[in-house]
Amino acid sequence: MTTTPDVLALLERELPGRVDTAAEALEAARTDRSGHRSPAAPLAVVRAGRVEDVQAACRIAHATRTPLVTRGAGTGLAGGAVAGAGEIVLDVRAMDRILEVSPADRVAVVEPGILNGALNARLAEHGLWWAPDPASKDISTVGGNIAMNAGGLLCAKYGVTREAVLGLDVVLADGTLLRLGHRTVKGVTGYDLTALLIGSEGTLGVIVGATLALRPLVRGAQVTLGGFFSDVVAAAAAAQSVTGAGHVPALMELMDEATLAAVRAYVGPELGAALPERGAFLLVQADGAGAAEDGAAMAALMEAAGGAVTATADPREAEALMALRRSAFPALEALGTPLVEDVAVPRSRMAEMFARIREIEARTGVAIPTSAHAGDGNLHPVLVFGSAGEVGGEAGTAIPEAVWEAAGELFAAGLELGGTLTGEHGVGLLKRAFLRDELGEAQHALQERIKAVFDPHGILNPGKMFTPDAA
Amino acid sequence: MTTTPDVLALLERELPGRVDTAAEALEAARTDRSGHRSPAAPLAVVRAGRVEDVQAACRIAHATRTPLVTRGAGTGLAGGAVAGAGEIVLDVRAMDRILEVSPADRVAVVEPGILNGALNARLAEHGLWWAPDPASKDISTVGGNIAMNAGGLLCAKYGVTREAVLGLDVVLADGTLLRLGHRTVKGVTGYDLTALLIGSEGTLGVIVGATLALRPLVRGAQVTLGGFFSDVVAAAAAAQSVTGAGHVPALMELMDEATLAAVRAYVGPELGAALPERGAFLLVQADGAGAAEDGAAMAALMEAAGGAVTATADPREAEALMALRRSAFPALEALGTPLVEDVAVPRSRMAEMFARIREIEARTGVAIPTSAHAGDGNLHPVLVFGSAGEVGGEAGTAIPEAVWEAAGELFAAGLELGGTLTGEHGVGLLKRAFLRDELGEAQHALQERIKAVFDPHGILNPGKMFTPDAA
Numbered sequence: 001m002t003t004t005p006d007v008l009a010l011l012e013r014e015l016p017g018r019v020d021t022a023a024e025a026l027e028a029a030r031t032d033r034s035g036h037r038s039p040a041a042p043l044a045v046v047r048a049g050r051v052e053d054v055q056a057a058c059r060i061a062h063a064t065r066t067p068l069v070t071r072g073a074g075t076g077l078a079g080g081a082v083a084g085a086g087e088i089v090l091d092v093r094a095m096d097r098i099l100e101v102s103p104a105d106r107v108a109v110v111e112p113g114i115l116n117g118a119l120n121a122r123l124a125e126h127g128l129w130w131a132p133d134p135a136s137k138d139i140s141t142v143g144g145n146i147a148m149n150a151g152g153l154l155c156a157k158y159g160v161t162r163e164a165v166l167g168l169d170v171v172l173a174d175g176t177l178l179r180l181g182h183r184t185v186k187g188v189t190g191y192d193l194t195a196l197l198i199g200s201e202g203t204l205g206v207i208v209g210a211t212l213a214l215r216p217l218v219r220g221a222q223v224t225l226g227g228f229f230s231d232v233v234a235a236a237a238a239a240q241s242v243t244g245a246g247h248v249p250a251l252m253e254l255m256d257e258a259t260l261a262a263v264r265a266y267v268g269p270e271l272g273a274a275l276p277e278r279g280a281f282l283l284v285q286a287d288g289a290g291a292a293e294d295g296a297a298m299a300a301l302m303e304a305a306g307g308a309v310t311a312t313a314d315p316r317e318a319e320a321l322m323a324l325r326r327s328a329f330p331a332l333e334a335l336g337t338p339l340v341e342d343v344a345v346p347r348s349r350m351a352e353m354f355a356r357i358r359e360i361e362a363r364t365g366v367a368i369p370t371s372a373h374a375g376d377g378n379l380h381p382v383l384v385f386g387s388a389g390e391v392g393g394e395a396g397t398a399i400p401e402a403v404w405e406a407a408g409e410l411f412a413a414g415l416e417l418g419g420t421l422t423g424e425h426g427v428g429l430l431k432r433a434f435l436r437d438e439l440g441e442a443q444h445a446l447q448e449r450i451k452a453v454f455d456p457h458g459i460l461n462p463g464k465m466f467t468p469d470a471a
Numbered sequence: 472m473t474t475t476p477d478v479l480a481l482l483e484r485e486l487p488g489r490v491d492t493a494a495e496a497l498e499a500a501r502t503d504r505s506g507h508r509s510p511a512a513p514l515a516v517v518r519a520g521r522v523e524d525v526q527a528a529c530r531i532a533h534a535t536r537t538p539l540v541t542r543g544a545g546t547g548l549a550g551g552a553v554a555g556a557g558e559i560v561l562d563v564r565a566m567d568r569i570l571e572v573s574p575a576d577r578v579a580v581v582e583p584g585i586l587n588g589a590l591n592a593r594l595a596e597h598g599l600w601w602a603p604d605p606a607s608k609d610i611s612t613v614g615g616n617i618a619m620n621a622g623g624l625l626c627a628k629y630g631v632t633r634e635a636v637l638g639l640d641v642v643l644a645d646g647t648l649l650r651l652g653h654r655t656v657k658g659v660t661g662y663d664l665t666a667l668l669i670g671s672e673g674t675l676g677v678i679v680g681a682t683l684a685l686r687p688l689v690r691g692a693q694v695t696l697g698g699f700f701s702d703v704v705a706a707a708a709a710a711q712s713v714t715g716a717g718h719v720p721a722l723m724e725l726m727d728e729a730t731l732a733a734v735r736a737y738v739g740p741e742l743g744a745a746l747p748e749r750g751a752f753l754l755v756q757a758d759g760a761g762a763a764e765d766g767a768a769m770a771a772l773m774e775a776a777g778g779a780v781t782a783t784a785d786p787r788e789a790e791a792l793m794a795l796r797r798s799a800f801p802a803l804e805a806l807g808t809p810l811v812e813d814v815a816v817p818r819s820r821m822a823e824m825f826a827r828i829r830e831i832e833a834r835t836g837v838a839i840p841t842s843a844h845a846g847d848g849n850l851h852p853v854l855v856f857g858s859a860g861e862v863g864g865e866a867g868t869a870i871p872e873a874v875w876e877a878a879g880e881l882f883a884a885g886l887e888l889g890g891t892l893t894g895e896h897g898v899g900l901l902k903r904a905f906l907r908d909e910l911g912e913a914q915h916a917l918q919e920r921i922k923a924v925f926d927p928h929g930i931l932n933p934g935k936m937f938t939p940d941a942a
Binding site for chain 2: 102105127149151155159160162179180182184185186188190192195196198204219220240244246290294344347377418419420425426431435438440443444447449450453454465
């Protein structure tokens with residue numbers, strides 16, 4: 001094993017001008033938006049500007065057995081890009097070029113550091129759209145979206161990131177550059193390594209380029225529905241009645257009583273006065289050619305389920321309804337430190353999951369206001385603790401025991417209802433201890449063996465997704 | 472290594488009543504619809520009725536190092552289910568139960584042997600639909616569709632099989648049962664092994680169950696457009712103009728001059744009189760809420776591109792147009808022995824690919840009438856040779872050298888235009904010699920190492936997808 005100074009010297013020799021060891025750069029790489037902070041600063045930040053830089057960094061890491069953590073904008077919610085002592089941070093944020101937009105093939109070829117929102121602004125000029133729509137889209141990178149298989153608000157209708165990527169250029173641990181996938185709509189030559197890399201959280205390779213499948217921008221007026229219900233069970237039943245009738249809304253967002261109350265307080269008395277004193281909120285949007293007809297039918301179903309429904313095709317009124325949903329997270333941050341969870345359950349079990357969350361709140365004393373992407377059964381229970389502004393404390397120390405306990409119970413409840421630990425945020429550090437619970441021992445072992453095929457020395461983002469070896 | 476009689480004895484002891492060694496059973500397993508026939512009959516056909524049967528067969532194959540070829544309906548077009556000397560055939564056709572249809576979760580849980588068409592008939596009773604739509608759907612199994620990542624006519628709008636599968640139950644080579652994926656719409660826990668298994672052609676594991684993502688049946692009238700063009704270049708340009716304008720037709724099928732001429736002869740003078748003397752054909756269909764408007768806009772674009780266009784919302788008239796497309800393959804079979812190819816190119820290169828095919832015809836003297844799923848750039852050049860009814864001759868002997876040469880040139884041309892060897896039929900035996908050309912050496916080696924993780928003794932469908940070891 002090469003000692004630390006040697007690794008630094010190697011990096012600086014091979015990557016002149018690209019190695020940053022300034023204290024603030026190292027400090028920034030210790031956290032992301034998960035609330036985790038590594039116990040110590042990493043070795044160096046390599047600011048890659050091109051594929052060859054990534055290859056050089058990987059070769060050095062591989063040869064010296066030095067852990068390497070790839071990082072984009074650092075907006076992850078699971079600690080996947082958090083770097084610690086002795087680790088090289090490979091920052092690909094500067095690799096942000098759009099290499100090609102082809103309206104004829106409906107593809108874009110991009111570098112990983114481009115922001116989702118910046119890409120979509122460019123694509124809109126061509127009447128095109130890359131559908132992955134995480135809430136972070138204006139501040140998160142396309143490479144990060146791919147590494148986590150990001151979801152968002154529009155997945156039930158428009159799919160997750162995996163469905164929007166045709167090919168990937170990937171640098172392996174040893175520096176080898178591979179071109180995976182294809183540029184065509186269809187292609188079944190060999191194993192689908194593109195899909196395997198999507199959501200692999202930086203543990204199998206470094207994404208240095210992507211060929212993205214685009215959609216035409218959806219044309220025509222949108223119809224937005226805001227429904228207020230007596231409680232979250234009624235709102236969840238309304239959501240179920242909409243999907244059960246065969247509708248596929250563009251988005252369908254649910255906020256429980258505690259979240260809506262926080263939003264009411266957050267938006268202030270003037271706007272808050274328009275909201276009911278108590279109850280839950282269901283936001284639904286129809287788009288495309290049948291939007292008017294679909295919107296009317298869904299509004300009727302929501303009313304039949306006991307909702308007080310506002311329906312609008314006016315963009316300004318729609319924006320006011322959307323703003324309620326967007327306020328949910330800032331409103332909860334104002335109450336304390338939020339740990340955002342991400343379980344997904346089969347749609348039909350959503351009401352049960354809400355009931356379980358209430359039980360866990362009662363048992364642990366932790367407040368867990370919850371919102372959900374109701375179209376796809378993906379819940380975001382937010383465990384709120386302490387006072388506002390504590391995000392980014394020392395990992396595992398700032399988060400009280402009762403919160404960890406509540407989180408563990410949430411995961412167990414989600415799995416028990418036929419769900420999954422994480423719908424869209426990833427495993428990272430946050431859920432690695434629970435990975436075996438979902439996968440089972442045999443699949444867990446198989447996944448570790450696949451990891452070893454790509455990265456025999458275990459240098460790529462070690463300790464993320466999988467728990468570190470007991471040794 | 473255990474000798475052959477021992478393997479048979481083991482199978483008969485562990486799987487009483489399930490081992491078929493009748494000559495006709497063994498003979499049937501030597502072929503599929505690719506035209507390949509193995510040089511000798513396999514050892515035995517195990518007719519699995521339940522998961523435990525599959526596990527027992529795998530354990531025996533694993534312990535005795537005996538090759539095992541999983542087989543559904545045998546409708547593959549790449550030789551993926553062809554079995555030969557010394558091999559166990561694992562027939563899962565009898566595992567054909569629909570275990571659950573959940574309209575609330577929009578999923579179905581099925582065994583692999585159910586036919587796609589039979590499943591969809593059942594789903595239609597619930598207003599639901601499993602979208603994968605290979606031409607073989609009435610005779611091919613869901614398990615086979617998944618093993619090949621089947622495509623079909625509707626992919627540009629409704630996706631390929633990979634997008635319609637949430638989870639898989641898989642038996643590994645050593646008999647271990649794994650449950651991969653999830654029942655939820657979203658889920659990012661660990662590597663996406665479900666996606667890795669889809670399209671793996673029986674080389675990584677045996678699919679014994681699947682959780683399928685369903686769609687609501689598309690409501691409303693369809694609009695069907697039949698366009699006749701002077702030649703295939705004009706028809707391809709019309710297709711490009713339709714997608715370039717942002718339309719996403721449900722299907723868009725192209726037939727070149729030679730295919731249309733064969734269809735005209737095949738349907739007989741009465742029906743054939745309605746078709747133009749020469750030219751190419753473009754079939755387009757719009758569905759869903761905007762069908763009428765979309766259909767009219769697409770018809771206008773096709774006319775502007777020089778087409779004579781029939782537009783209809785009448786199901787009977789639409790059926791007459793669809794029948795032309797469906798007649799293409801039988802019409803070519805009437806001319807000789809067809810070897811159906813399956814290259815896909817970026818949409819924008821489709822006209823170029825047609826030009827290359829004309830050059831290859833001229834150079835090799837092999838007739839190559841070609842149709843295409845024009846919405847996704849997937850071409851089916853059909854190499855026609857000999858006389859009608861020769862399908863299923865001895866592998867590699869019945870197919871003339873000039874045909875292999877032409878096929879090789881087709882693959883090379885497809886790759887040169889940025890395409891792929893196979894859009895939807897798979898690699899199997901037919902294209903394994905070309906796999907390295909598309910993947911490159913480094914990716915090819917990586918894929919072989921992944922195969923070894925799942926199947927360390929190489930017993931699962933050996934010689935398919937990858938070329939056998941030189942040893």
